[in-house]
Amino acid sequence: MNELKIKHRRGELTLTEKDIIMDNQSCFQLITQTYLEGWHKYNFMLASTTCKKLIKKGELILVKTTGEGKGKLDYYKIKAI
16 A cells, blocks of 8 residues: 655654545645544644655645535545556
């Protein structure tokens, strides 16, 4: 299984082929992994510069696009070997 490690705050996230990253034109969110803070679950927010570099390198590939204009959402996965 292909894995990709990304720095997140003070730790590190491991992304696999099953993980999906959503781009809502304002930020990138890892929507298949969550963390708890108090009573609430949150999705990981990823650095835009890091994700854009991974897209240019070809390590993140576009899987699906929904909506138009300001409501556009792009979904990415890591490239399978």
